[in-house]
Amino acid sequence: MVAAVVSIQTTNSQETLIIQRPNNGLSLKGNISIPGDKSISHRALMLGAIAEGQTNIQGLLLGEDPHSTARCFSLLGANISQLNTELVEVHGVGIDNLTEPSRVLDCGNSGTTMRLMLGILASHPEHFFTVTGDSSLVQRPMSRVIQPLTQMGSQIWGRKGNSLAPLAIQGQKLRPIHYHSPIASAQVKSCILFAGLMTEGKTTVTEPALSRDHSERMLKAFGAEIQVDPETNSVTVTGPTKLKGQDVVVPGDISSAAFWLVAAAIVPGSELVIENVGVNPTRTGILEVLEIMEADIIQENQRIVAGEPVADLRVRYSPLKACEISGSIIPRLIDEIPILAVAAMFAEGTTVIRDAAELRVKESDRLAVMATQLQKLGARVTELPDGLEITGGVSITGTDVETDGDHRIAMSLAIAALNATGTTNINQAEVASISYPNFAQTLQEICT
Ligand code: S3P
Numbered sequence: 001m002v003a004a005v006v007s008i009q010t011t012n013s014q015e016t017l018i019i020q021r022p023n024n025g026l027s028l029k030g031n032i033s034i035p036g037d038k039s040i041s042h043r044a045l046m047l048g049a050i051a052e053g054q055t056n057i058q059g060l061l062l063g064e065d066p067h068s069t070a071r072c073f074s075l076l077g078a079n080i081s082q083l084n085t086e087l088v089e090v091h092g093v094g095i096d097n098l099t100e101p102s103r104v105l106d107c108g109n110s111g112t113t114m115r116l117m118l119g120i121l122a123s124h125p126e127h128f129f130t131v132t133g134d135s136s137l138v139q140r141p142m143s144r145v146i147q148p149l150t151q152m153g154s155q156i157w158g159r160k161g162n163s164l165a166p167l168a169i170q171g172q173k174l175r176p177i178h179y180h181s182p183i184a185s186a187q188v189k190s191c192i193l194f195a196g197l198m199t200e201g202k203t204t205v206t207e208p209a210l211s212r213d214h215s216e217r218m219l220k221a222f223g224a225e226i227q228v229d230p231e232t233n234s235v236t237v238t239g240p241t242k243l244k245g246q247d248v249v250v251p252g253d254i255s256s257a258a259f260w261l262v263a264a265a266i267v268p269g270s271e272l273v274i275e276n277v278g279v280n281p282t283r284t285g286i287l288e289v290l291e292i293m294e295a296d297i298i299q300e301n302q303r304i305v306a307g308e309p310v311a312d313l314r315v316r317y318s319p320l321k322a323c324e325i326s327g328s329i330i331p332r333l334i335d336e337i338p339i340l341a342v343a344a345m346f347a348e349g350t351t352v353i354r355d356a357a358e359l360r361v362k363e364s365d366r367l368a369v370m371a372t373q374l375q376k377l378g379a380r381v382t383e384l385p386d387g388l389e390i391t392g393g394v395s396i397t398g399t400d401v402e403t404d405g406d407h408r409i410a411m412s413l414a415i416a417a418l419n420a421t422g423t424t425n426i427n428q429a430e431v432a433s434i435s436y437p438n439f440a441q442t443l444q445e446i447c448t
Contacts, residue, residue: 005447008429008440017410017429017440019417021398026418027269027317030446034257036061036085036250037278038435039186040308042112043218044248045069046194048090049078050098050120051222053245055090060250064434068108072117075101092245095197100127104166107133109363109405109434114165115145115187116215119194122154124171132166136363136405142167145191148179152195152203176201176239183358184331186211186282189235196237197224206234209328212282217307221246249306251278255335255408256436257313258286260446262339263415264315265295266346272446273300274313281309285333289340293320293347322349322392330355335362337388338412341370344390345379346419353387363434364406373401373413377420398424407434414443 005026009016041061046069048055060066062083070080077099079091093099098120105121107113114133121129132138143163146156152174158167176199181188189205193215196203210233220226222243227236257277264270279287279299290297296318299311320343325333333340337356344351359366371383376399380391398420403410410432417424432439 006444015430017426020423028446029448031273033275034252037253039214040250041066042069047222049073050095051092051243051245052094055245056247057088058249060088065110068110069113072105104130109134116190119191121169122149123174123195123198125173127171129169138165151177174199176203178204181207184209184211190215193237196239199239202236204236211331251310252276254283258336258339259411261315262343268317270317279309279311285329286336292323320347322347322351324352326354338370338408342416347392350391352389357386364404369404396420398422400425403428407431
């Protein structure tokens with residue numbers, strides 16, 4: 001282990017992650033177990049909280065986002081044991097039995113908490129709820145869920161014409177709708193399906209391209225009546241329905257694995273095995289793109305765990321080729337675009353990423369922030385209205401870079417820094433713990 005490669009400097013609770021590349025280079029070696037899937041962790045906590053009986057969750061992500069979900073649903077009456085990866089017990093209140101909290105429900109940095117929870121709150125008659133989030137979340141668009149919920153008859157108020165948090169919700173008995181979503185968003189789809197649980201009749205969501213389907217899978221497992229039509233990308237829930245507590249095993253998050261996949265693919269001499277990675281086909285766009293880029297990745301030990309496909313991923317360094325990333329694959333790798341931009345920096349040719357304007361309304365404007373920060377390192381990156389254009393093969397030099405408070409930016413910059421000469425200081429890198437609490441320690445362990 002080369003301890004000097006990765007270090008952390010803490011000033012006033014802000015961490016700077018320092019990556020210092022030795023003159024004789026470095027490589028990455030080892031087996032990595034990654035944190036639980038963030039999307040599945042949120043859903044397991046939420047459905048457990050509104051189910052009847054007990055839900056046992058193994059492998060929950062211990063990042064800050066699931067903590068936000070657990071805090072909100074505890075205030076709504078669920079009894080949730082302390083969060084740990086071994087076992088989290090959720091004693092649900094039952095779908096029509098939430099408590100009206102006397103306090104504001106604080107979703108922190110988590111868009112998934114706010115958007116999915118809104119579907120549950122809006123369909124809970126005679127209760128009044130208030131919801132807010134941190135400085136990033138209160139700038140993120142909520143009209144994408146408020147609009148369909150309003151069509152269902154809900155009453156929601158918020159800033160800027162009822163489009164931004166803080167929000168106030170007067171729960172109502174809702175009516176079913178068939179919503180044709182203008183965007184492929186699992187958060188929008190899940191919000192409406194969750195509202196449909198309490199609503200009499202068939203609530204359907206059709207999306208322009210398939211987004212992650214963890215809600216559909218988990219709702220089915222909890223006993224809801226769910227119909228999926230893959231030909232039209234439609235899902236229907238028939239309500240009202242009760243949910244029954246379940247045992248949930250959360251696989252490792254492919255969005256976290258993505259940092260190691262790219263790291264080993266771009267750092268010469270590397271070989272990593274990433275264990276227990278969820279490889280649900282609605283999430284594996286990153287594997288398909290890296291294969292087109294000629295990365296050397298093998299899926300080993302493929303299995304199904306609690307209804308989700310899982311595998312170990314072996315990745316070895318190999319020279320990458322540029323490619324185009326656009327169209328219907330985008331929702332299947334939406335959170336991996338920042339790290340794919342890093343892969344493109346070290347690929348031969350020009351990679352073009354398009355149809356990804358959604359990145360502008362994530363935890364930060366990921367297109368603008370990635371373009372600016374990678375340019376600081378010397379990369380040839382052009383920001384497009386809906387994507388990025390990156391020309392690879394340019395040597396990069398360590399410097400000070402900023403995360404803009406965005407966990408995925410922090411980790412993407414750390415991986416880029418592995419191939420930068422000299423020292424890179426990634427400021428405000430503590431935000432990685434939103435989805436990956438031990439990211440820096442793992443990086444330290446695999447640097448040889
Ligand atoms: C998520 C869906 C995605 C993703 C987010 C988590 C989810 O957002 O970016 O990190 O758990 O449903 P959109 O569905 O809005 O694209």
